[in-house]
Amino acid sequence: MTTVTPVHVAASAYAQEGAGSRVSAVISVGERRFPVVVKSASRRIRPLLNRGDAWLPIALIPAMRENLALVLTDPVSPRLLASLPAIQRTLAAWYPDLSIVPVTAPRGRVSGRRGADATFQFFTGGVDSFFSLLNHRAEIGALVYVHGYDVPLLHSEHRRRVSESLSGAARQLTTPVIELESNARTLLDHYGDWGDHTHGAALASIGLMLGAEASRVILPATHTLADLDPWGSHPLLDPLWSTESTSIVHDGVETSRFAKIAALAGDPVVAHHLRVCWNTTTELNCSNCEKCLRTMTAFEILGQLAGLSTFRGPLEVARLADFPPTNDNELAFTIDNRDAARLADREDITSVLDPIIESYLAAPPERPPFTPWLSQRPPEL
Numbered sequence: 001m002t003t004v005t006p007v008h009v010a011a012s013a014y015a016q017e018g019a020g021s022r023v024s025a026v027i028s029v030g031e032r033r034f035p036v037v038v039k040s041a042s043r044r045i046r047p048l049l050n051r052g053d054a055w056l057p058i059a060l061i062p063a064m065r066e067n068l069a070l071v072l073t074d075p076v077s078p079r080l081l082a083s084l085p086a087i088q089r090t091l092a093a094w095y096p097d098l099s100i101v102p103v104t105a106p107r108g109r110v111s112g113r114r115g116a117d118a119t120f121q122f123f124t125g126g127v128d129s130f131f132s133l134l135n136h137r138a139e140i141g142a143l144v145y146v147h148g149y150d151v152p153l154l155h156s157e158h159r160r161r162v163s164e165s166l167s168g169a170a171r172q173l174t175t176p177v178i179e180l181e182s183n184a185r186t187l188l189d190h191y192g193d194w195g196d197h198t199h200g201a202a203l204a205s206i207g208l209m210l211g212a213e214a215s216r217v218i219l220p221a222t223h224t225l226a227d228l229d230p231w232g233s234h235p236l237l238d239p240l241w242s243t244e245s246t247s248i249v250h251d252g253v254e255t256s257r258f259a260k261i262a263a264l265a266g267d268p269v270v271a272h273h274l275r276v277c278w279n280t281t282t283e284l285n286c287s288n289c290e291k292c293l294r295t296m297t298a299f300e301i302l303g304q305l306a307g308l309s310t311f312r313g314p315l316e317v318a319r320l321a322d323f324p325p326t327n328d329n330e331l332a333f334t335i336d337n338r339d340a341a342r343l344a345d346r347e348d349i350t351s352v353l354d355p356i357i358e359s360y361l362a363a364p365p366e367r368p369p370f371t372p373w374l375s376q377r378p379p380e381l
Protein backbone atom coordinates (compact mmCIF):
# COMPACT_ATOMS: atom_id res chain seq x y z
CA MET A 1 0.00 0.00 0.00
CA THR A 2 1.39 3.41 -0.92
CA THR A 3 1.07 6.33 1.46
CA VAL A 4 -0.01 9.63 -0.07
CA THR A 5 1.92 12.57 1.34
CA PRO A 6 -0.54 15.24 2.47
CA VAL A 7 -0.29 19.01 2.41
CA HIS A 8 1.48 19.70 5.67
CA VAL A 9 1.90 22.96 7.57
CA ALA A 10 4.79 22.81 10.04
CA ALA A 11 4.85 24.71 13.33
CA SER A 12 5.00 28.52 13.07
CA ALA A 13 8.22 30.32 14.00
CA TYR A 14 7.95 33.86 15.34
CA ALA A 15 10.96 36.18 15.59
CA GLN A 16 11.74 39.81 16.28
CA GLU A 17 14.20 41.41 13.89
CA GLY A 18 15.49 44.83 14.90
CA ALA A 19 12.44 47.08 14.92
CA GLY A 20 10.38 44.50 13.02
CA SER A 21 8.90 41.04 13.41
CA ARG A 22 8.31 37.99 11.24
CA VAL A 23 6.43 34.72 11.24
CA SER A 24 7.16 31.75 9.05
CA ALA A 25 6.01 28.20 8.45
CA VAL A 26 7.09 25.57 5.99
CA ILE A 27 4.13 24.38 3.89
CA SER A 28 4.76 21.10 2.07
CA VAL A 29 2.58 20.02 -0.83
CA GLY A 30 3.41 16.41 -1.51
CA GLU A 31 7.19 16.44 -1.95
CA ARG A 32 7.47 20.20 -2.57
CA ARG A 33 8.46 22.52 0.27
CA PHE A 34 7.45 26.17 0.45
CA PRO A 35 8.92 28.25 3.30
CA VAL A 36 6.28 30.98 3.63
CA VAL A 37 7.33 34.15 5.46
CA VAL A 38 5.43 37.29 6.46
CA LYS A 39 7.38 40.27 7.78
CA SER A 40 6.39 43.52 9.43
CA ALA A 41 8.75 46.48 9.71
CA SER A 42 6.97 47.65 12.87
CA ARG A 43 6.55 44.57 15.08
CA ARG A 44 2.90 44.18 14.16
CA ILE A 45 3.18 40.39 13.96
CA ARG A 46 2.77 38.79 17.34
CA PRO A 47 2.09 35.17 18.28
CA LEU A 48 -1.54 34.10 18.06
CA LEU A 49 -3.43 32.05 20.62
CA ASN A 50 -4.14 29.54 17.82
CA ARG A 51 -1.17 29.78 15.51
CA GLY A 52 -2.63 27.59 12.79
CA ASP A 53 -5.34 30.18 12.02
CA ALA A 54 -2.96 32.28 9.93
CA TRP A 55 -1.88 29.38 7.70
CA LEU A 56 -5.10 27.47 7.14
CA PRO A 57 -6.52 29.82 4.44
CA ILE A 58 -3.40 29.70 2.26
CA ALA A 59 -2.78 25.97 2.71
CA LEU A 60 -6.36 24.92 1.94
CA ILE A 61 -6.49 25.79 -1.78
CA PRO A 62 -3.27 23.91 -2.65
CA ALA A 63 -4.72 20.86 -0.82
CA MET A 64 -8.05 21.16 -2.68
CA ARG A 65 -6.26 21.61 -6.03
CA GLU A 66 -4.11 18.49 -5.48
CA ASN A 67 -6.90 16.52 -3.78
CA LEU A 68 -4.64 15.86 -0.78
CA ALA A 69 -5.47 15.82 2.92
CA LEU A 70 -4.38 18.95 4.81
CA VAL A 71 -2.56 18.51 8.13
CA LEU A 72 -1.66 21.47 10.36
CA THR A 73 0.75 21.23 13.29
CA ASP A 74 -0.44 24.35 15.13
CA PRO A 75 -3.92 24.60 16.66
CA VAL A 76 -6.79 26.20 14.74
CA SER A 77 -9.76 28.14 16.11
CA PRO A 78 -12.84 25.93 16.70
CA ARG A 79 -14.99 28.42 14.80
CA LEU A 80 -12.70 28.35 11.75
CA LEU A 81 -12.57 24.54 11.85
CA ALA A 82 -16.37 24.47 11.97
CA SER A 83 -16.55 26.74 8.90
CA LEU A 84 -14.35 24.48 6.79
CA PRO A 85 -17.17 22.34 5.34
CA ALA A 86 -18.98 25.48 4.10
CA ILE A 87 -15.76 27.00 2.73
CA GLN A 88 -14.85 23.83 0.88
CA ARG A 89 -18.38 23.18 -0.41
CA THR A 90 -18.55 26.73 -1.79
CA LEU A 91 -15.18 26.55 -3.55
CA ALA A 92 -15.81 23.05 -4.93
CA ALA A 93 -19.26 24.07 -6.22
CA TRP A 94 -17.76 27.05 -8.06
CA TYR A 95 -14.65 25.29 -9.33
CA PRO A 96 -15.09 21.60 -10.17
CA ASP A 97 -11.29 21.15 -10.34
CA LEU A 98 -11.07 21.80 -6.57
CA SER A 99 -11.86 18.78 -4.37
CA ILE A 100 -13.21 18.60 -0.83
CA VAL A 101 -10.40 17.22 1.34
CA PRO A 102 -10.02 16.10 4.97
CA VAL A 103 -8.38 18.69 7.26
CA THR A 104 -6.65 17.74 10.51
CA ALA A 105 -5.46 20.25 13.10
CA PRO A 106 -5.29 20.39 16.90
CA ARG A 107 -8.46 22.07 18.13
CA GLY A 108 -7.56 25.54 19.39
CA ARG A 109 -8.54 27.28 22.58
CA VAL A 110 -11.03 30.10 22.92
CA SER A 111 -9.69 32.94 25.00
CA GLY A 112 -11.83 33.96 27.95
CA ARG A 113 -10.34 37.43 27.73
CA ARG A 114 -11.50 40.00 25.25
CA GLY A 115 -8.79 40.77 22.72
CA ALA A 116 -7.78 43.98 21.02
CA ASP A 117 -10.85 45.95 19.98
CA ALA A 118 -9.56 47.49 16.76
CA THR A 119 -10.71 47.51 13.13
CA PHE A 120 -8.14 47.28 10.35
CA GLN A 121 -8.80 47.56 6.60
CA PHE A 122 -6.93 46.16 3.62
CA PHE A 123 -5.91 49.03 1.35
CA THR A 124 -4.26 49.04 -2.07
CA GLY A 125 -5.18 52.58 -3.12
CA GLY A 126 -7.89 51.34 -5.54
CA VAL A 127 -11.55 52.30 -5.88
CA ASP A 128 -12.90 49.59 -3.54
CA SER A 129 -10.21 50.42 -0.95
CA PHE A 130 -10.89 54.15 -0.94
CA PHE A 131 -14.67 53.61 -0.87
CA SER A 132 -14.51 51.38 2.23
CA LEU A 133 -12.03 53.73 3.92
CA LEU A 134 -14.08 56.88 3.32
CA ASN A 135 -17.22 55.06 4.50
CA HIS A 136 -15.69 53.70 7.70
CA ARG A 137 -13.01 56.25 8.43
CA ALA A 138 -14.01 56.81 12.05
CA GLU A 139 -13.83 53.08 12.84
CA ILE A 140 -10.58 52.21 11.10
CA GLY A 141 -7.55 52.03 13.35
CA ALA A 142 -5.06 51.12 10.61
CA LEU A 143 -4.80 50.28 6.93
CA VAL A 144 -2.99 47.13 5.85
CA TYR A 145 -0.99 46.70 2.63
CA VAL A 146 0.91 43.53 1.71
CA HIS A 147 4.00 43.79 -0.50
CA GLY A 148 4.26 40.67 -2.64
CA TYR A 149 0.51 40.35 -3.22
CA ASP A 150 -0.43 42.71 -6.08
CA VAL A 151 3.13 43.95 -6.72
CA PRO A 152 5.82 41.26 -6.98
CA LEU A 153 8.51 41.42 -4.29
CA LEU A 154 11.28 41.72 -6.89
CA HIS A 155 9.91 44.99 -8.29
CA SER A 156 11.60 47.09 -5.64
CA GLU A 157 11.36 50.45 -7.44
CA HIS A 158 7.64 50.03 -8.06
CA ARG A 159 7.12 48.85 -4.50
CA ARG A 160 8.77 52.04 -3.28
CA ARG A 161 6.49 54.12 -5.52
CA VAL A 162 3.34 52.30 -4.32
CA SER A 163 4.46 52.52 -0.71
CA GLU A 164 5.05 56.29 -0.98
CA SER A 165 1.61 56.85 -2.51
CA LEU A 166 -0.17 54.71 0.11
CA SER A 167 1.66 56.43 2.96
CA GLY A 168 0.86 59.84 1.45
CA ALA A 169 -2.85 59.00 1.24
CA ALA A 170 -2.88 57.50 4.74
CA ARG A 171 -1.11 60.55 6.18
CA GLN A 172 -3.64 62.94 4.64
CA LEU A 173 -6.49 60.79 5.93
CA THR A 174 -4.77 60.57 9.35
CA THR A 175 -4.97 56.78 9.36
CA PRO A 176 -1.77 54.77 9.92
CA VAL A 177 -0.79 52.17 7.33
CA ILE A 178 0.78 48.84 8.27
CA GLU A 179 3.03 47.55 5.48
CA LEU A 180 3.78 43.84 5.47
CA GLU A 181 5.82 41.71 3.13
CA SER A 182 4.87 38.14 2.14
CA ASN A 183 6.16 35.52 -0.26
CA ALA A 184 2.91 33.46 -0.06
CA ARG A 185 2.30 33.81 -3.81
CA THR A 186 5.32 31.63 -4.51
CA LEU A 187 3.15 28.86 -3.03
CA LEU A 188 -0.30 30.02 -4.11
CA ASP A 189 0.43 30.73 -7.78
CA HIS A 190 1.22 27.04 -8.34
CA TYR A 191 -2.26 26.02 -7.19
CA GLY A 192 -4.71 28.80 -7.99
CA ASP A 193 -5.43 31.92 -9.98
CA TRP A 194 -4.95 35.05 -7.87
CA GLY A 195 -8.29 36.61 -8.91
CA ASP A 196 -10.46 33.52 -9.18
CA HIS A 197 -9.18 31.43 -6.28
CA THR A 198 -6.52 32.71 -3.94
CA HIS A 199 -6.48 36.44 -3.18
CA GLY A 200 -9.32 36.38 -0.64
CA ALA A 201 -7.74 33.49 1.28
CA ALA A 202 -4.34 35.22 1.13
CA LEU A 203 -5.82 38.40 2.62
CA ALA A 204 -7.81 36.45 5.23
CA SER A 205 -4.57 34.77 6.27
CA ILE A 206 -2.94 38.18 6.85
CA GLY A 207 -6.04 39.45 8.66
CA LEU A 208 -5.90 36.52 11.06
CA MET A 209 -2.12 36.93 11.43
CA LEU A 210 -2.81 40.41 12.82
CA GLY A 211 -5.36 38.93 15.22
CA ALA A 212 -3.38 39.90 18.31
CA GLU A 213 -4.15 43.52 17.36
CA ALA A 214 -7.37 43.50 15.33
CA SER A 215 -10.83 42.22 16.23
CA ARG A 216 -12.24 43.14 12.79
CA VAL A 217 -10.51 43.25 9.44
CA ILE A 218 -12.37 44.83 6.52
CA LEU A 219 -11.85 43.39 3.06
CA PRO A 220 -13.27 45.78 0.43
CA ALA A 221 -15.68 44.06 -1.97
CA THR A 222 -14.98 43.76 -5.70
CA HIS A 223 -18.54 43.08 -6.84
CA THR A 224 -22.10 43.96 -5.86
CA LEU A 225 -24.81 41.59 -4.73
CA ALA A 226 -26.18 41.72 -8.30
CA ASP A 227 -22.96 40.32 -9.80
CA LEU A 228 -21.92 37.49 -7.54
CA ASP A 229 -19.91 35.30 -9.84
CA PRO A 230 -17.26 33.03 -8.34
CA TRP A 231 -14.33 35.12 -7.18
CA GLY A 232 -11.49 34.62 -4.68
CA SER A 233 -12.91 37.24 -2.30
CA HIS A 234 -16.68 36.93 -1.97
CA PRO A 235 -19.42 37.81 0.53
CA LEU A 236 -20.26 34.11 0.91
CA LEU A 237 -16.66 33.17 1.57
CA ASP A 238 -14.74 35.93 3.35
CA PRO A 239 -16.72 35.94 6.64
CA LEU A 240 -16.24 32.17 6.92
CA TRP A 241 -12.51 32.72 7.55
CA SER A 242 -13.38 34.51 10.83
CA THR A 243 -12.29 33.18 14.22
CA GLU A 244 -13.75 33.77 17.71
CA SER A 245 -11.40 36.75 18.13
CA THR A 246 -11.06 38.24 14.62
CA SER A 247 -13.90 38.84 12.17
CA ILE A 248 -13.18 39.07 8.45
CA VAL A 249 -15.71 41.55 7.04
CA HIS A 250 -16.54 41.76 3.31
CA ASP A 251 -17.49 45.41 2.83
CA GLY A 252 -19.21 47.47 0.12
CA VAL A 253 -21.25 44.78 -1.61
CA GLU A 254 -24.30 47.04 -1.94
CA THR A 255 -22.56 49.61 -4.14
CA SER A 256 -21.65 49.26 -7.83
CA ARG A 257 -18.19 50.22 -9.07
CA PHE A 258 -19.60 53.26 -10.85
CA ALA A 259 -21.48 54.36 -7.72
CA LYS A 260 -18.28 53.93 -5.70
CA ILE A 261 -16.37 56.09 -8.18
CA ALA A 262 -19.16 58.68 -8.07
CA ALA A 263 -18.78 58.77 -4.27
CA LEU A 264 -15.00 59.28 -4.56
CA ALA A 265 -14.99 61.78 -7.45
CA GLY A 266 -13.79 65.18 -6.35
CA ASP A 267 -11.97 63.90 -3.25
CA PRO A 268 -8.49 65.46 -3.33
CA VAL A 269 -6.73 62.48 -1.70
CA VAL A 270 -8.29 60.09 -4.23
CA ALA A 271 -7.37 62.47 -7.08
CA HIS A 272 -3.67 62.28 -6.18
CA HIS A 273 -3.34 58.68 -4.99
CA LEU A 274 -5.84 56.46 -6.82
CA ARG A 275 -4.04 53.33 -8.08
CA VAL A 276 -5.97 50.63 -9.93
CA CYS A 277 -3.44 49.20 -12.39
CA TRP A 278 -1.89 45.71 -12.20
CA ASN A 279 -0.21 46.15 -15.53
CA THR A 280 2.67 48.47 -14.87
CA THR A 281 5.88 48.69 -12.88
CA THR A 282 6.85 52.20 -13.92
CA GLU A 283 3.98 54.41 -12.75
CA LEU A 284 0.93 54.14 -10.51
CA ASN A 285 -1.43 53.56 -13.48
CA CYS A 286 -0.50 52.74 -17.08
CA SER A 287 -3.67 54.52 -18.38
CA ASN A 288 -3.66 51.97 -21.17
CA CYS A 289 -4.99 48.61 -19.87
CA GLU A 290 -8.57 47.36 -19.53
CA LYS A 291 -8.76 48.25 -15.83
CA CYS A 292 -7.23 51.71 -16.24
CA LEU A 293 -9.47 52.52 -19.21
CA ARG A 294 -12.69 51.41 -17.52
CA THR A 295 -11.83 53.42 -14.40
CA MET A 296 -11.00 56.46 -16.56
CA THR A 297 -14.32 55.96 -18.38
CA ALA A 298 -16.29 56.24 -15.15
CA PHE A 299 -14.45 59.43 -14.14
CA GLU A 300 -14.94 60.79 -17.69
CA ILE A 301 -18.72 60.18 -17.45
CA LEU A 302 -18.69 62.07 -14.16
CA GLY A 303 -16.72 64.94 -15.74
CA GLN A 304 -13.87 64.38 -13.25
CA LEU A 305 -11.12 62.72 -15.28
CA ALA A 306 -9.06 65.87 -15.74
CA GLY A 307 -8.76 66.20 -11.96
CA LEU A 308 -6.95 62.86 -11.51
CA SER A 309 -3.18 63.28 -11.36
CA THR A 310 -2.38 59.53 -11.38
CA PHE A 311 -3.87 58.91 -14.87
CA ARG A 312 -2.83 60.24 -18.24
CA GLY A 313 -5.86 61.62 -20.06
CA PRO A 314 -7.72 62.47 -22.10
CA LEU A 315 -9.65 59.23 -22.62
CA GLU A 316 -9.62 57.95 -26.19
CA VAL A 317 -13.13 56.51 -26.21
CA ALA A 318 -12.54 54.40 -29.34
CA ARG A 319 -9.86 52.44 -27.44
CA LEU A 320 -12.56 50.88 -25.22
CA ALA A 321 -13.38 48.62 -28.19
CA ASP A 322 -9.87 47.11 -27.83
CA PHE A 323 -10.85 45.60 -24.47
CA PRO A 324 -14.07 43.59 -24.78
CA PRO A 325 -14.99 41.80 -21.53
CA THR A 326 -13.28 38.41 -21.23
CA ASN A 327 -15.30 37.07 -18.28
CA ASP A 328 -18.49 37.76 -16.32
CA ASN A 329 -16.59 39.93 -13.83
CA GLU A 330 -15.40 42.33 -16.53
CA LEU A 331 -18.82 42.20 -18.19
CA ALA A 332 -20.46 43.50 -14.99
CA PHE A 333 -18.13 46.52 -14.92
CA THR A 334 -18.67 47.20 -18.63
CA ILE A 335 -22.46 47.17 -18.21
CA ASP A 336 -22.11 49.40 -15.15
CA ASN A 337 -20.22 52.04 -17.21
CA ARG A 338 -22.57 51.67 -20.19
CA ASP A 339 -25.65 52.26 -18.01
CA ALA A 340 -24.05 55.33 -16.44
CA ALA A 341 -23.03 56.66 -19.88
CA ARG A 342 -26.62 56.21 -21.08
CA LEU A 343 -27.96 58.23 -18.15
CA ALA A 344 -25.37 60.94 -18.85
CA ASP A 345 -26.28 61.05 -22.58
CA ARG A 346 -22.73 60.06 -23.54
CA GLU A 347 -23.59 58.42 -26.81
CA ASP A 348 -19.93 58.49 -27.82
CA ILE A 349 -19.31 55.98 -24.99
CA THR A 350 -22.48 53.86 -25.28
CA SER A 351 -21.88 53.45 -29.02
CA VAL A 352 -18.55 51.74 -28.23
CA LEU A 353 -19.67 49.73 -25.17
CA ASP A 354 -23.03 48.47 -26.52
CA PRO A 355 -21.50 46.32 -29.31
CA ILE A 356 -18.85 44.69 -27.09
CA ILE A 357 -21.53 43.86 -24.48
CA GLU A 358 -23.81 42.41 -27.17
CA SER A 359 -20.99 40.29 -28.62
CA TYR A 360 -20.18 38.90 -25.17
CA LEU A 361 -23.82 38.04 -24.41
CA ALA A 362 -24.26 36.40 -27.81
CA ALA A 363 -21.35 34.03 -27.17
CA PRO A 364 -20.08 34.09 -23.56
CA PRO A 365 -16.55 32.69 -23.45
CA GLU A 366 -15.86 29.53 -21.43
CA ARG A 367 -13.90 30.03 -18.23
CA PRO A 368 -10.41 28.83 -19.14
CA PRO A 369 -8.97 25.97 -17.05
CA PHE A 370 -6.46 27.00 -14.37
CA THR A 371 -2.85 26.89 -15.46
CA PRO A 372 -0.16 27.61 -12.87
CA TRP A 373 1.43 31.02 -13.20
CA LEU A 374 4.79 30.91 -11.56
CA SER A 375 6.00 34.18 -10.19
CA GLN A 376 9.63 35.11 -10.42
CA ARG A 377 11.76 33.81 -7.62
CA PRO A 378 11.45 36.35 -4.82
CA PRO A 379 14.31 37.73 -2.78
CA GLU A 380 14.92 35.83 0.47
CA LEU A 381 12.59 37.09 3.17
Ligand SMILES: [Zn+2]
Pocket residue numbers: 276277278279280285286287288289290291292293
Ligand atom coordinates in the same frame (compact mmCIF):
# COMPACT_ATOMS: atom_id res chain seq x y z
ZN1 LIG B 1 -3.29 50.00 -16.36
